[in-house]
Amino acid sequence: MAQLVEDWYKQMPIITRSYLTLSALTTAGCALEVITPFDVYLNSKLIIKDFEVWRLITNFFYFGKLDLDFLFHMFFLARYCKLLEETSFRGRTADFFFMLLFGGTILTIIVVGGGLLMFAAPFADILFLSNSLTFMMVYVWSKRNPHVQMSFLGLFSFTAPYLPWGMASGHAYYFLEDVYPVMTGRRILKTPAIIKVLIPDDTGLVARPAPAAWGAAPAPPHRD
Numbered sequence: 001m002a003q004l005v006e007d008w009y010k011q012m013p014i015i016t017r018s019y020l021t022l023s024a025l026t027t028a029g030c031a032l033e034v035i036t037p038f039d040v041y042l043n044s045k046l047i048i049k050d051f052e053v054w055r056l057i058t059n060f061f062y063f064g065k066l067d068l069d070f071l072f073h074m075f076f077l078a079r080y081c082k083l084l085e086e087t088s089f090r091g092r093t094a095d096f097f098f099m100l101l102f103g104g105t106i107l108t109i110i111v112v113g114g115g116l117l118m119f120a121a122p123f124a125d126i127l128f129l130s131n132s133l134t135f136m137m138v139y140v141w142s143k144r145n146p147h148v149q150m151s152f153l154g155l156f157s158f159t160a161p162y163l164p165w166g167m168a169s170g171h172a173y174y175f176l177e178d179v180y181p182v183m184t185g186r187r188i189l190k191t192p193a194i195i196k197v198l199i200p201d202d203t204g205l206v207a208r209p210a211p212a213a214w215g216a217a218p219a220p221p222h223r224d
Contacts, residue, residue, distance in 0.1 A: 014202070015096050016081040019061075023077065023130065026061035027070060037062060041127040044112045059128045060104055073134060080137045088144055094199040098191040099173055103136040104129065106169035132169070139170030144178070 040058035
């Protein structure tokens with residue numbers, strides 16, 4: 001069993017593996033009281049007044065208590081992050097990282113809003129954006145795979161577009177990356193050159209991944 005888990009972990013693409021690892025370590029660290037959720041949650045006042053800027057990042061890695069709910073979130077994170085990285089963003093690691101950076105920025109602006117702009121209070125009372133970023137990935141994947149039938153743990157099936165609701169950051173990315181260029185012939189959402197330098201694309205990937213366990217064939221790579 002340990003070997004199977006190790007093989008599954010090593011076969012994950014780099015961004016998915018890194019995000020899953022940081023999320024598990026952060027959540028486990030809080031459960032073991034090495035750190036506390038108070039050290040990592042999103043707080044605009046502490047960010048602005050005390051310069052605790054790490055909170056802009058760490059709040060995306062905490063998923064609550066180590067219980068069944070945590071396992072469900074890890075399942076969704078590993079599943080859809082991996083699906084996106086291996087299909088739409090196959091061989092485009094920097095672009096995938098930029099998508100997460102874009103989504104996280106939009107979510108932070110929406111939630112913190114006035115706090116970061118020195119107004120009154122945050123736009124929404126949300127302390128951790130980890131779940132929101134996960135569902136943003138689900139939203140983007142579902143928009144790019146509108147006819148794929150999925151099942152939740154083998155219990156029931158549903159059509160992909162009806163899975164996520166109200167993911168503003170996911171729709172913003174989908175519109176700017178997939179819809180707007182088709183409408184106008186211009187692509188305004190481009191991965192910054194510095195990210196491409198720091199995170200080189202994985203050009204060694206040749207063989208396509210095997211069909212998903214749910215019976216869904218991977219979508220063709222997204223083209224610029």
